[in-house]
Amino acid sequence: MRRRSRFILSALAFGYAFLYIPLISVVIYSFNDSSLSAVWGGFSTRWYSELFRNTQVLDALFLSVKIAVTSATLATILGTMAGLALARFGRFKGRTFFSGMISSPMVMPEVITGLSLLLLFVTLQQLTGWPGQRGFSTITIAHTTFSMAYVAIIVQSRLVAMDESLEEAAMDLGGRPLRVVFDITLPLIAPAMIAGWLLAFTLSLDDLVIASFVSGPGSTTLPMLIFSKVKLGVSPDINALASIIIAAVSLGVVVAWIAMRRNAKPS
Amino acid sequence: MKAFIHIKEISKHFGDFVAVDNVDLKIAQGELFSILGGSGCGKTTLLRMLAGFEIPTSGSIEIDGTDITHQAPYDRPVNMMFQSYAIFPHMSVSKNISYGLRKDRVAKKEIAKRVDEILELVQLTELKDRKPDQLSGGQRQRVALARALIKRPKVLLLDEPLAALDKKLRERTQFELVNIQEELGITFVVVTHDQEEAMTLSDRMAVMDSGQFQQIGTPKEIYEFPHNRFVADFIGTINIFDGIVTAVDDDRISVYSDEAGETLTALGKQLVDVGQQIDIAVRPEKIFIGKEKPDDANDVCIEGTVHDLGYLGNRSLYRIKLSSGKIVQVSSQNRRRSVTRFLDWEDKVWISWKPRSAVVLLDK
Amino acid sequence: MSNDANNELWRRFAIAAPYLWLLVFFLAPFAIILKISLADPILAQPPYSPAFASDGTPSMSLGNYSFLLSDDLYAISYLRSVTMAAATTLLCLLLGFPMAYGIARSPAATRNMLLLLVVLPFWISFLLRVYAWMGLLNNHGAINNLLLWVGLIDAPLQIMYTDFATAIGLVYSYLPFMILPLYASLERLDMDLVEAAQDLGASRTRAFWDITWPLAKAGTIAGCLLVFIPAMGEYVIPYLLGGPDSLFIGRVLFDEFFLNRDWPLASAVAIILLMLLVVPIVLLQRAQARDEEPAA
Structure with a gap:
């Protein structure tokens, strides 16, 4: 092991403290009986029970999860096709343009993506009558558009790292190209597709700005609901909600970590 | 000589680059033929044209009297052993080996029988349920060989078959490869950059440079009677x-x-x-x-x-x-x-x- | 051969499906923004004038753009966005570089754990992470309470609703985007190179500037752009931490659109923001394209 200087070690310590102190403080506050953050009113779980009685929160959560699952699935299908096209189909007409267009939604500021999609939906409605109402379908389309870029990049880099002669070998042994995609390519890029799906799912659950643009009356996603509450200041039931999410994510990561280590060991 | 594989005036261009330049070659049935050359000499492109992964810019290829120039890889009576071996990492040894027969919809019983035969031939019977990541380099090489042989191709192509093995193993495997070829009588075309490998394996060989054959002959002819300075210098x-x-x-x-x-x-x-x-x-x-x-x-x-x-x-x-x-x-x-x-x-x-x-x- | 036709069909489909999706839902919207930015706001549904008058003559004007130029408000908020985004990028680099370096030089077992800890906050809602800072920074928040209790201050400091709070929020949210690409290029860096430089007489600092820094350049550029670009258009952080008066271009756009319902002007703001970002976005795509092709 090479020596790390004191400077590097203190940067690491400061950096991780910076990343984690806010999260820890939210968890602590969530158990504060007082509704004022300044006062410690004693330990209590009342914000949690209040949260679970709040049907508004539960409705918004349900809508958000529905959108996230649908858009992540669509994004994984489209993104995988795009990744395959970029990594395996050689040169085709418009490839450079295609690859530029794939990665652009990732770097586009959310306000621009949101505004542009809303204007598209309004124009489409004028021309075709669809979408009659903005909500689940428009938010799902918007989320699919920007998260398919992430899936495409993840799948593409996995394919680039993968030995192309695996697919050639399958073809050499009599597998027709479409068959080979299902026999060889998809099973081998499955981890990348799962990672892409999870990322798309998180991005969708996380999005506030784009959803605010393209949603209509009556469709409030969880981030939109949270935002309308915290705009007015600290709100104790949001502390409880944040703590639940932190706990769920940490648990998921720990489980994934253990699973990965166990998988890595035998070989 | 009756040509089993007949390569006629074949060329392959990649943009301005000429990878294979108007090459003619006849290989007899049951021959073990090597193409020897340095990297970028065009030998791999030639092999990939035989396998069907590249379409020649001009010229044609016949195998056993049939023109296969434009046949897709999966329709050719040709199988290939890849340099990386290309063992499917998510399939067991026997699934890897049976893949080609399964794609041809051979009956299950027949598949089982032929897999057992070939496993015995390459001495892998005990390892048939192993996953590829539990195999050594030599074992992987034999899985790749078995997988390419099980369809009884008319021609087996081998791309640097021994390059991934260490020196000791390479010497032993060379003789195994020759024995298997003699036993099955399949025509082998080997591509290699290793002259020793080409000399010990081949019945006949070709030395290739800049997309052209510099000399074709038995290993002895090429060593003792090189035609030109390139061949003389390249071999030994x-x-x-x-x-x-x-x-x-x-x-x-x-x-x-x-x-x-x-x-x-x-x-x-x-x-x-x-x-x-x-x-x-x-x-x-x-x-x-x-x-x-x-x-x-x-x-x-x-x-x-x-x-x-x-x-x-x-x-x-x-x-x-x-x-x-x-x-x-x-x-x-x-x-x-x-x-x-x-x-x-x-x-x-x-x-x-x-x-x-x-x-x-x-x-x- | 019908099978080959099938294969060709599949290839075409795999390219066409994502291609068309992006054309319709990504590229077409930009044409529409551009068109609407040239229209006039009217009291109707939708609230902008058609591109062609009823007699068929085009009715487009650069009026929105000249208005943007004439009112200082917009210039000031563009400028503020650029300065804040640049400051955020610099702070992220100053903190992120030593962290990425430290992670890359850790033993393999801890390295993955440290990396995971950098990524983990990313999986927790962005909004809630910004919200967490509201609880820390406000006048009755944990930081002020701590300082009061220690006795460093007598009255709560006004941290919340300042540029400082916005900067903290921005650095906090975008730090992982800086660390990850930096880590990727530092991890690939062969430490023997640094030792060779030291062996040839370079001091530790000299070796850093001669070897590590130039070789980590690709990661540095990618990291800086990945922080700068989204920070430019940020809306939530300045709103929640910078207070209602904090003028950020993302907020101006949002407010023009939702509060003033001036869609044409909001579109013009978006077009100018996009033009400011074209250069960094192209730079980023170039850097990533170069990274994809491994050096021969």
Whole structure:
């Protein structure tokens, strides 16, 4: 092991403290009986029970999860096709343009993506009558558009790292190209597709700005609901909600970590 | 010779780059044929055209009388063993091997029978349920071989079949590969950059450079009678002298070389004229070395000094400096056991060879 | 051969499906923004004038753009966005570089754990992470309470609703985007190179500037752009931490659109923001394209 200087070690310590102190403080506050953050009113779980009685929160959560699952699935299908096209189909007409267009939604500021999609939906409605109402379908389309870029990049880099002669070998042994995609390519890029799906799912659950643009009356996603509450200041039931999410994510990561280590060991 | 594989005037261009340049080749049924060349010489492109992964820019390929130039890889009676072996990492050994038969919808019973046969042939029966990541390099090589052989292809293509193995394993595997080929009688086409591998494996071989064949022949022909400077230089070590033809008798030619400072005689019925510039080449092991001038007047003899020497156990290598400054490599067998050196640095020596040991290289 | 036709069909489909999706839902919207930015706001549904008058003559004007130029408000908020985004990028680099370096030089077992800890906050809602800072920074928040209790201050400091709070929020949210690409290029860096430089007489600092820094350049550029570009258009952080008066271009766009319902002007703001970002976005795509092709 090479020596790390004191400077590097203190940067690491400061950096991780910076990343984690806010999260820890939210968890602590969530158990504060007082509704004022300044006062410690004693330990209590009342914000949690209040949260679970709040049907508004539960409705918004349900809508958000529905959108996230649908858009992540669509994004994984489209993104995988795009990744395959970029990594395996050689040169085709418009490839450079295609690859530029794939990665652009990732770097586009959310306000621009949101505004542009809303204007598209309004124009489409004028021309075709669809979408009659903005909500689940428009938010799902918007989320699919920007998260398919992430899936495409993840799948593409996995394919680039993968030995192309695996697919050639399958073809050499009599597998027709479409068959080979299902026999060889998809099973081998499955981890990348799962990672892409999870990322798309998180991005969708996380999005506030784009959803605010393209949603209509009556469709409030969880981030939109949270935002309308915290705009007015600290709100104790949001502390409880944040703590639940932190706990769920940490648990998921720990489980994934253990699973990965166990998988890595035998070989 | 009846051609089983007939490659006719085939070329492959990638943009401006000519990878394979108007190549003709006939390979007989049951032959083990190697294509030897450095990286970028076009040998892999040629192999990929045989497999169907590249479509030739011009020319055609026939196998057993059928034109397969535009057939898709999955329709060809040809299978390939890839350099990386390309073992499917998510399938067991037997699933890997049976893949080709499953794609051809062979009956399950038949598949099981043929998998068992081939597993026995490559001695992998005990490992059939293993996953690829639990196999050693040699075992992976045998899985790849079995997988490519199970469809009983008319031609098996092998891309650098032994390059991924360590030296000891490589020597053993070479002989196994030849035995299997002889047992099954399948035509093998091997691509390799390793001359030793090409020499030991092949019935015949081709030396390739810049997209063209420089010479085609048996390993012995290519080593002993290289056609040109490239082949002579590429295979083994050789001493080459520039010279001008001074006389042509019925079966021997005399060539004066400034580098040698002597007239060199060589046997040859080649069509050369007096005054023509040619090269004379001699392999190091064909040269005798001694402190006295040999008495056979027919031999070519040149005087020089020992510039460098190396003891390799079974033989010694000498680098002899001639008066022109030219360095000649000589290799001699150490037949006698001795601790003292027979020759030392700066010793005056005579080197000599028989005229029939010298090769005349026409085109440069 | 019908099978080959099938294969060709599949290839075409795999390219066409994502291609068309992006054309319709990504590229077409930009044409529409551009068109609407040239229209006039009207009281109707939708609230902008058609591109062609009823008699067929085009009715487009650069009026929105000249308005943007004439009112200082917009210039100031563009400028503020650029300065804040640049400051955020610099702070992220100053903190992120030593962290990425430290992670890359850790033993393999801890390295993955440290990396995971950098990524983990990313999986927790962005909004809630910004919200967490509201609880820390406000006048009755943990930081002020701590400082009061220690006795360093007598009255709560006004941290919340300042540029400082916005900067903290931005650095906090975008730090992982800086660390990850930096880590990727530092991890690939062969430490023997640094030792060779030291062996040849370079001091530790000299070796850093001669070897590590130039070789980590690709990661540095990617990291800086990945922070700068989204920070430019940020809306939530300045709103929640910078207070209602904090003028950020993302907020101006949002407010023009939702509060003033001036769609044409909001579109013009978006077009100018996009033009400011074209250069960094192209730079980023180039850097990533170069990274994809391994050096021969």
